[in-house]
Amino acid sequence: MADGDYWTTRHEDGWQVKREGASRASSVHGTQAEAWEECKRLARGAKCEAYLQGEDGQIRERNTYGHDPRDIPG
Template identity: 65%
Template sequence: MADDYWATKHPNGWQVKGAGNERATSVHRTQADAWSEAKSRARASGGEAYLTKENGQIRERNTYGRDPRSTKG
């Protein structure tokens, strides 16, 4: 089962949340640490990792497992 993970702002730093979860999976001091954890979890599940800016806009997105895009690159 592919799970998606989001690295978003949290009152105590940055959090990683699984898609559809209300609570944080983990909380980190820096955005870089949260992004690394989100990518690691998405890679393990074959899902996607999303990194957001402080305002909530998606800043970066990585797909692991089966990429729905049919073109190379």
């Protein structure tokens, strides 16, 4: 993982978007869907990765923006 990726995780007030290494959340949302959309938007702008972590702690989804090292088109 590159330093500075964005994560959507559970928060006491709903769901938070937090940049990796940050001490505070970038934003807090009422629903997971709202937080995930904001996470992807921020990651797109920063050309990094966005991670969606479920309530069980497992990564549910991951999107890469910017450099994707795969040699597979699409």
